[in-house]
Amino acid sequence: MMYSFEVKGVHKNYGRKQVFTDISFRFDQNRFIVLLGSNGSGKSTMLKLCAGLAPFSKGEIRLGDASSRIERAQNASYVAEGVGYPAYQTAGTILTQQKKLYPEFNQEQALHYCHEVSVPTQVKWGSLSTGQRHLLALIVAISTQKPFLFIDELLANLDTTKKEAMQGILTDFLLDDNRTIVMATHAYEDVEMLADGAMFIKDDDVTTITDLEGWRQEHGASLRDLFARVGRA
Template sequence: MNTLKVTGLKKKYGSNDVFTDLSVHLQQNRFVVLLGANGSGKSTFLRLCAGLAPQSAGTIELNDAEERMNRAQLSSYVSEKAAFGFNDTAEAILKSQSEISPDFYLNKAIEFCDVVAVPMQTKWNVMSTGQRYLLSLIIAIAEQRPFIFIDEVLANLDTSKKEAMRSILTDFLVEEDRFILMATHAYEDVEALADGVIFIENKQATIINDLDKWRFEHGKSLKDLFAEVGKR
């Protein structure tokens, strides 16, 4: 199993404290949902974990890897800011990724693109926003990295593409021993997938390590938890 351990995390942007002393420890989870109000620091947290930005203080460990470069090598990061060559087709982008990473699941990525109807001969700058999200997520899944950090992707897909991607994620979680942390407001899209929750509020984190146990003890669903977050 993969382990995410954050201890005493602090992050400042100028005079603004995003986190002051945030700690997280998850080690038996496969799919964790990241909750928090807009502006609570969800995107920043994902980027810090993936080694894409430096923390101001504290430690972040992915399977005992603490250095930013090492964490980046263990992580795939998916967000709306993903960018590839404007004139590159999906086919060319996937081929390029396979050349960069020898362990890249090229055939599986092509299969996924077919399932969710990402056009292989369409250029990046012509793709719809939804198609770009899907291709970026498929690339992350096809990389053999133990951690995948996803920032608000499924909420931007139409119903048919959401269903296709949920199916892919479900098969992926069954077959692969990897850790997905996803920030999303679309609770209905991950209700059946999630097994843990990180809730960021007031620069701190509340952790639900076992979501099924939490549901049983509280008689609530992930939908109810999202509703509670929205009221705060």
């Protein structure tokens, strides 16, 4: 079962500031969609809207059959740099509490990932490195077993080892045909070979590519080239 991902005629503003006006796009068969755009273009806002974490004034967003804000929140996990836990809690405690909050949480899988990517479960959140925190936040999001995963800039400022660990986790996630990733990142070269779709936000408009491999072959270009080309358009 493939989950479609559709935004139709969405308007979003913060006070008097208009962020999106009549934004529409659709992905039907894509498993890993990279979201590109300059700082301040609205990438984070778009992810939060889709994940049901923020309201919008007009339009419709559908994650598969889920369309209401509550339904989308029930079908999506959201993870970002600012997502955190109490500094005094160990990674192991965090995983145990997630299991209590979400019965479907796969604690065994989460513990396995922590071991595989060297996130020590006995160490407190406040003592983990930035990379370890990012990895733990991703592990929690993935192990919650929701079909949609929205990721906001987790690859920024990570060393090579941590990036490779994150790539491995994302690859495992994509082995499940019923799950979809939408990831906003400036480190797009680190996930380009995993992605099969892309969208670029600029000036209150969204350009989409639903066949990224076909686009590469047709244009002989990479996501870096896409960023440059669409950014100049």
